[in-house]
Amino acid sequence: MKLFLLLQNVSIDEKVKNAPDSSYEIGLFIGTYLPFVLLIGLAYFFYYTAKKRKNSDKN
Structure with missing residues (x-):
């Protein structure tokens, strides 16, 4: 279970930096x-x- 939670832990800031546009x-x-x-x-x-x-x- 801990491994699954670690895999799910993705930084929102990282996703925002890589976002194609503002609607994303x-x-x-x-x-x-x-x-x-x-x-x-x-x-x-x-x-x-x-x-x-x-x-x-x-x-």
């Missing part, structure tokens, strides 16, 4: 940060629904 750079940043944003949104959704369910159980 924009896509690179969106592709890098979008999974984290989606995971945070999903975690908030689960938290909100669990909190809502907990409050409805008290009534």
